[in-house]
Amino acid sequence: MKSLMRLYGFLRPYRIPASISLSLLVAMVAADLLIPRLTQRIIDQGIAAGNLHVVVTTALIMVAASLLSAALAVANNLLSVKVAMAFGADIRSALMRKVQTFSFANLDTLQTGKLIVRSTSDVTTVQTIVMLSLRILTRAPIWAVGAIVLLVVTASDLAWIMVAFVPLIIVLVYFFTHRARPLFLGVQQRLDRLNVVLQENLAGIRVVKAFVRATHEKARFDDANQDLMAGTIGVGRLMAVFHPFMLLILNLAIVAAVWFGGATAITGGMSVGTVVAAINYLSFALFPILMLTGMIGPVSAADASASRILEVLDAQPQARQRPGANQTRITRGQIVFTDVSFSYPGNGAEPALSNISFVAEAGQTVAIVGATGSGKSTLVHLIPRFYDVTAGRITMDGSDIREMDLPGLRRDIGMVLQETVLFSGTVADNIRYGRISASPDAVGEAARVAQADAFIRALPQGYDTRVGQRGVTLSGGQRQRIAIARAILVQPKVLILDDATSALDMETEIRLQTALDAFTHDTQTPMTRLIVAQRISSVLTADTIIVLDHGRVHAMGPHRQLLAQSAVYQDIYRSQLGEPDNSKEHAHG
16 A cells, blocks of 8 residues: 555645544544443443433433534544545646656656546545545544453453454455455556547547548447456455455354353343443444455555556656756757757667757758658657757757756747647637737737738637637648747747648748748847758758658758759659759759
8 A cells, every 4th residue: 555655645734634633533433432331321220220310311411422423523524525625636736747747758658548547537536535534444443443442341251252253354354455456456457548548539539430430449449448347347246255254254243242242141240231332342343344344445446546646746757857957048049969869768669860960050941851750750859858869969059958947948949749739718829828928919920920810810709719629620721820820929049840831732831931031030030940841842942951761861951952962852852843843943042
């Protein structure tokens, strides 16, 4: 239970209400344990002696004790719920904060579906155990210990029954606990798989319909669903055997107490009230143990969930802020790659990038082209440190980016990723996502540069139009232009477009490039641009074109030079634009 105990550290801010809750619990148990002694008094001093006054007064005391126990239980429940809910909220916040620190390498391992399960189902499971810890899990052992002490005080001749049955209970509890934890961990892992499949289905439902793969996806979900059901049945089967065994032990102990206590009472060695009180205390001692054994399943599940939560909280970002990081911000935007190599963590294949060296001077436009899988996106992901280089170094204005303040580095880089992601809210909200304080005029200016202003104004509420989930109500080209406007609005020193114009027609793309040039000139702010492109027509006017081939720089230079010297570039040009035309070549040069 080490994982679960570690998470209990999140209870520290709530020590006072938790302590009050436990104090109320102790008082409640004391009131409950008073009842058997009062029952003994009614039988021996009231009924057997024919004393009605003793019966009435003792009964009234029992009623008062019961009412007090009920009031204490209500107060305990209210406090335990409050503490447990706050505990769960803090863990969810810690998980969210931790995920925000992750690099892409962490997110490659901990997929969206798994993170959702850890932040919801796993936290709820642990939260429930915390609430039960302040109620049943603490009440039961206090109740059992108090009952055993009072059993010895009340009827020491019957106390041996506890000595006989407790070892058997301990053996059974150990056996079932040892078996239960791996089963519950397996159930949570199956739940992970089910959620990943479900998340993929819901996110990709349009693709599923387009390719008529509904039957395949149903089968995939059914497989994960059946696997989860089988695991859950396995846990249920273990508990189905365990609980009757424990109930059998409890009943046998009570039978033994009735048998030997009754025989002793008949011979005059013990009063009837004492026997009744002893049986009650024996039940009070064994029933909490039975309650605790019933919690083996939930506790095992909570420990498994806690270990999965700690897997996230203990994960170290592959690219993280260095101690004493350089607070210098990007001023010019010069980027230098020096013998950079990179391999994806856990990937035994060839490095994604090998010995990459080039210089992007401030204000230049550098294009990166190459076949699919050549490492284009990987290269630009290294610049904002979504991943850290495996070898070599990248400098920004002469400073190694690993030594720079990470939030500051990313704040000065505007990036449009391959997959355009928009958030729920208005169009304006999405554009000002990286610069919340931006004025409407600044938002409009960024949209105009991104060639988005015209279609945004044509929307029902213009810039105040709410976009659907992930922007599904907009076309691919519209989403890309909003994402480009979002990057421009932060006024970055470095702008990275990772295949960000693939959904735009050539005319719109040319207008966008022209507007970007004019924007940079008008603001007199050098903006280094790195453009990853599949279309060769997108990069013909770039200052430098880098041709990647299997993670290596095959060639580098302006368009005319590459067209004359690089076979790979010639193949790309020929496949998209046909045979080179000298007049076009000079026009672009």
